[in-house]
Amino acid sequence: MSLRLPKITFWRVVFAAILIAGLYATYLRVFYGLGGSTNLSDKFPWGIWIAFDVMCGVGLAAGGFTLVAIVHIFAIERYKPVLRPAILTSFLGYLLVVVGLIYDLGRPYNLWHPLVMWNPHSVMFEVAWCVTLYSTVLFLEFLPVVFEKFELHKPMEWIHRISVPLMILGVLLSTLHQSSLGTLFLIVPEKLYPLWYTPILPLLFFVSAIAVGLAMTIFESWHSSRAFGRALELPLLASLGRVLAVVLSVYLWIRFLDLSHRHAWDLLARNRIETWLFALEIALMLVPMVLLFQSRTRRDPGMLYACAVMVVFGFIANRLNVGTTGLEAGSGTHYVPKWSEIAVTLSIVACGFAAFRAIAGYFPIFEAHSHEDVRGELEETEEDSVAIR
Amino acid sequence: MPRAILYDSTLCIDCKACEAGCAERWGLPYNDRIAAEEHISAHKLTAVETHGDHYCRRLCMSCLQPACVSVCPVGALQKTALGPVIYDSSKCMGCRYCMQACPFQVPTYEWSKRLPLVRKCDMCYERQSHGKQTACAEACPVGATVNGDRDELIAEARRRIAGKPDQYYNRIYGLKEVGGTSVLFLSAVPFEQIGLRTNVPQEPLPETTWRVLELLPDVVSTGSVLLGGIWWITNRRAEVARKEGKRK
Numbered sequence: 001m002s003l004r005l006p007k008i009t010f011w012r013v014v015f016a017a018i019l020i021a022g023l024y025a026t027y028l029r030v031f032y033g034l035g036g037s038t039n040l041s042d043k044f045p046w047g048i049w050i051a052f053d054v055m056c057g058v059g060l061a062a063g064g065f066t067l068v069a070i071v072h073i074f075a076i077e078r079y080k081p082v083l084r085p086a087i088l089t090s091f092l093g094y095l096l097v098v099v100g101l102i103y104d105l106g107r108p109y110n111l112w113h114p115l116v117m118w119n120p121h122s123v124m125f126e127v128a129w130c131v132t133l134y135s136t137v138l139f140l141e142f143l144p145v146v147f148e149k150f151e152l153h154k155p156m157e158w159i160h161r162i163s164v165p166l167m168i169l170g171v172l173l174s175t176l177h178q179s180s181l182g183t184l185f186l187i188v189p190e191k192l193y194p195l196w197y198t199p200i201l202p203l204l205f206f207v208s209a210i211a212v213g214l215a216m217t218i219f220e221s222w223h224s225s226r227a228f229g230r231a232l233e234l235p236l237l238a239s240l241g242r243v244l245a246v247v248l249s250v251y252l253w254i255r256f257l258d259l260s261h262r263h264a265w266d267l268l269a270r271n272r273i274e275t276w277l278f279a280l281e282i283a284l285m286l287v288p289m290v291l292l293f294q295s296r297t298r299r300d301p302g303m304l305y306a307c308a309v310m311v312v313f314g315f316i317a318n319r320l321n322v323g324t325t326g327l328e329a330g331s332g333t334h335y336v337p338k339w340s341e342i343a344v345t346l347s348i349v350a351c352g353f354a355a356f357r358a359i360a361g362y363f364p365i366f367e368a369h370s371h372e373d374v375r376g377e378l379e380e381t382e383e384d385s386v387a388i389r
Numbered sequence: 390m391p392r393a394i395l396y397d398s399t400l401c402i403d404c405k406a407c408e409a410g411c412a413e414r415w416g417l418p419y420n421d422r423i424a425a426e427e428h429i430s431a432h433k434l435t436a437v438e439t440h441g442d443h444y445c446r447r448l449c450m451s452c453l454q455p456a457c458v459s460v461c462p463v464g465a466l467q468k469t470a471l472g473p474v475i476y477d478s479s480k481c482m483g484c485r486y487c488m489q490a491c492p493f494q495v496p497t498y499e500w501s502k503r504l505p506l507v508r509k510c511d512m513c514y515e516r517q518s519h520g521k522q523t524a525c526a527e528a529c530p531v532g533a534t535v536n537g538d539r540d541e542l543i544a545e546a547r548r549r550i551a552g553k554p555d556q557y558y559n560r561i562y563g564l565k566e567v568g569g570t571s572v573l574f575l576s577a578v579p580f581e582q583i584g585l586r587t588n589v590p591q592e593p594l595p596e597t598t599w600r601v602l603e604l605l606p607d608v609v610s611t612g613s614v615l616l617g618g619i620w621w622i623t624n625r626r627a628e629v630a631r632k633e634g635k636r637k
Contacts (some may be wrong), residue, residue, distance in 0.1 A: 023578040035500030042430060042497045045488035073616055075494045075623035106483020106498070110463075115461040122487050123598050124462035126605065133515050139567045172609060179601075186597040187456050274626050331494070339455045 011304040015350050024349025025340035037340045043333040048341050051323025053100025055181050056316050058131070059205075059300030061093025063220075064138060067172035071165050079240070081233050082367045085224060086144060086217050091138040092355050094131065096348050100161045103344055123183045128178035133301070136169040145363050172341035185322055191330030195227055195267055198258050207251045208315055211285075214244040215311035222305045227357060230366055238241060238298040241307065248285055248311065255282070274329070277321050282312025283361050392472040392517055393527065393539035393571040394448070395546055398583055400430065400533035401444040403437055410528030411435045411448075414513060418576035431499045431508040435525060438584055440587055441578065449474060449495045450563065452593075457487035457496060465507075472571045474513035475491065475509035479505060481515035492589045512571065539571060540550055548573055568593030570626070589624035 006012065009141035027253040040047050070076050102108040112314050114128035140159065147156040182205030184190055198204070218237050225232040259265055268275055288307035291297040298304055328334055360366065407423050412419035417432050428447070429436045435448040450544045455474050464601035465480035466487055487507060488496045499505035503518035517536070521527075535542065543561065550557045561575045561614035566589050574585060 031503065033501055033503050034498070035502075035506060038459075040498075042488065042500075043494055043497065045485035063613035069458060069616075073620045073623070075620075075627060076628065103618060104484075106485070108483075110480075113463040113480060116390045117465075117480050119459075119461055119464040121459045121466075121484075121595060121599060121602065122462045122464075123602060124460060124484060126602065128462055168613055170622065172612045175612060176605065176608060183598055184486075186601065187460055188492075189597060190492050190586065199597075225557050347496055387581055 007013065007224055010199060011207055015084065015354070017351045018343070018346045020327040021339075022163065022350075024344040025347075026103075028340050029344070034104075034106065037074045037338065037344075038339045039335060039341070041333060041335075043331045044327070044335045046323060046327075047125050048320070048324065048337045049100055049104035051125060051320050052316070052345050053104070053320040053321050057093055057100060057348075058178065058181060059209045059212050059315060059319060061090040061097070061217050062174065062178060063217045064090025064093075064213070065134075065142070065171050066213035067210040067217060068167050069143065069171045072164075073216055079236065081236060081366070082217050082221055082240070083221055085360065086213070087141050088356060089146075089216060089220055091135070091142050091189055092359075094135040094138060096352050097131065098135070099348055099351075100345075101162040101315050102119035118148070120215055124178050127180050127184070129176050130173045130180065134173040134177065135171060137166055137173065140166055141170065145365065149363050155178050165376070172365060174209075175206060179203065179206040182322075188327070191327050192322065193257075193274045193329060194262070194325040195274055195328045198262060200254070200258055201322070204254060204258070207247065207254060208285075208318060211251055211311055214240055215288075215308040215315070216306035218244070218304060219312060222301065223310070224356075224360060224366065227252050228360070231322075232256065232301055234299070234301055234304075236299075237304060238295075241292045241298045241304050244307075244311065245289050247287035248292070252282070252285055252289065270366060270383070273331075274321075274326060281288040281321060284310050284317060288314075390540070391453075391470070392536065393451075393537050393542050393573060394511070394512065394523060395537070395573045395575070396446050396578040397535075397546075397549065397589040398443055398445055400445070400531050401437065402531055402533070403439065403444045404530060405437055406433055406528040406530055407446065407525035407534055408433065408437060410524040412509070414433065414516070414524035415614050419623060427512075429495065429497060429523045431497045433508045434497075434508060439584045443575070443578060443583050445478075445576075445585065446525075447493075447495075447584075448494050448572060449511050449512060451566075452567050453569040454567070454593035454595050455513045455570065456492060456567070456594035459598065460486045460490040462486065470515055471514065473514040474509075475511050475514050476507060476509065483507075490594070492532045492586060493596060539573075542573055546573055549575060550562065566592075590603040624636065 003108050025037060034040055038047055039048070047099035067079060067083045067086040071079050098111075101111065105111060113134065113197065114125050119125050140162075144156060145160055147153075147159070182201035182203075185197070185201055186199065189197055215298060218240055221237055224230065270276070288310040297307065324335055401580060407440060408424060409419050415434060417434075423433055426433055427436055427438045435446060438445045451472055453476050455466070455468055458468050458474060462484060463480045464584055465477045467477070468474050468530055483505060485498060485507075488498060489495070496507045496509045497509060513521070523536045526534045529535075535545075537545075538571060543564065547562045550559055550561075556577060558576050558579055558590060560580070562576070562580045562585050563570040567614070568591070574580065574583075575583075576583050579587075
């Protein structure tokens with residue numbers, strides 16, 4: 001009898017290394033507290049567990065509400081094939097945000113306190129409620145997939161009956177807390193660098209969340225098509241790419257107007273780290289916008305993917321700037337995450353990828369709707385319907 | 390009447406009696422090594438800082454409209470009618486938003502503990518509510534820190550400036566900063582030279598987030614009607630199209 005070991009591949013080795021580092025970091029977090037596992041201090045109380053795990057996590061999971069709104073509320077049915085993966089990404093995203101919070105909170109067993117101890121003046125209180133409710137909504141939006149898998153027809157009917165109010169609730173809750181993550185930082189006008197501090201931070205967070213939700217949908221479709229040897233829904237993704245370009249241009253236009261109204265352009269003349277980080281974040285949004293406005297780029301799966309990745313990184317750069325680097329000068333300190341903070345964050349991301357893959361392999365995430373009439377509609381789009389393996 | 394503390398930097402002699410009195414009041418250890426630390430932390434809730442020839446105390450400013458109270462998602466921090474901002478540790482979940490929001494970087498955290506809590510000066514709420522002076526004011530041998538009614542202390546500060554205009558920088562820190570604080574400062578030099586933040590806004594900080602939060606009912610009501618309406622129209626259109634298709 002031979003022992004069957006899983007085949008060793010490069011990515012599996014990386015995955016295992018990340019998880020081992022993450023486990024050791026978890027040990028440090030539990031037994032040596034936040035002091036032993038992070039580089040946080042009294043002057044810099046929030047690090048990448050908030051700025052990346054929570055702020056980026058919630059944003060990267062914005063594809064769910066964006067596509068629910070597009071497919072069900074605006075009834076643009078041809079995007080249906082990417083709806084389920086988007087909802088799954090969102091659901092996993094929110095679960096992982098909670099995992100990140102458990103690492104970050106000083107007393108994680110009090111996580112439920114905001115639900116009973118109210119302070120309606122607190123943005124964090126609103127975020128806590130929205131995230132709790134929206135995670136529930138996402139769970140209910142994902143349930144039909146489970147019911148379909150196990151052929152449970154009765155509960156399927158029940159869930160269909162409440163689906164419309166559920167979807168509207170989901171879009172509303174997302175609108176509220178995606179923007180509220182920006183509102184969180186309105187309380188620190190003297191700390192956050194003026195390139196980022198603006199009264200319209202909530203609006204910017206909302207619009208950029210929509211952009212990154214679309215980018216993540218392209219990103220995950222590209223990856224799952226490779227992982228599962230599935231044909232890429234290229235015409236569909238190409239037209240999503242065009243929507244993304246429009247959203248990005250709206251976002252950049254608002255930022256342009258904002259900087260002009262606040263007379264903040266002079267700041268760009270200063271040779272400071274903030275100027276360069278700002279330039280990086282804008283470039284990572286501007287370049288894909290310009291590229292995606294050209295149909296040649298959209299029809300090239302590699303370029304489309306590269307654009308989506310740029311938007312995702314531009315978004316992450318923005319959230320990290322608002323949540324960490326933009327606060328350093330105002331807080332009078334420097335913050336570089338400890339290795340254990342990075343290890344935990346990478347582990348959470350790695351678990352997200354693994355969970356998505358496992359669930360998508362088991363449940364009908366991609367096969368769904370393929371027999372319906374969406375195929376016919378697809379061919380009517382302006383893009384060539386070239387299926388790419 | 391709300392209580393306050395007036396700290397007169399020109400009178401301070403850096404004897405650190407306030408630090409020792411504060412440590413005793415909280416039951417915290419105090420020795421030469423801790424006395425040498427010139428910053429507040431979870432084991433030192435007030436500190437005397439040296440800025441050249443001048444001294445400045447750090448302690449909770451007990452803002453009239455505190456950012457920390459407004460941001461706490463569980464209401465663990467409360468502004469009392471008496472003036473102090475108090476902390477109910479049993480509610481705290483450790484999100485540290487109070488620390489991020491505080492413009493004076495006052496709340497500190499027990500970073501080395503497995504289950505940490507926030508620590509900060511509470512302007513001796515217990516003592517003051519029993520009619521006693523704050524521990525720091527009681528300990529101060531030269532009257533650099535005095536504790537009393539806020540309006541009376543403002544009047545006293547003005548008297549001191551008017552009495553010796555050449556010895557004082559002609560302003561009271563804490564009168565207007567972030568909408569007013571319950572700790573007031575007098576200094577011989579401009580406040581930024583003794584380490585006080587002068588870039589804080591004059592308006593109360595909770596306003597900055599409330600301006601957005603108060604729109605919440607509008608967003609929910611308008612949003613649900615709008616989304617419901619769009620859904621109804623788009624689905625009605627599809628339904629009509631389907632029926633017409635059948636008729637043909």
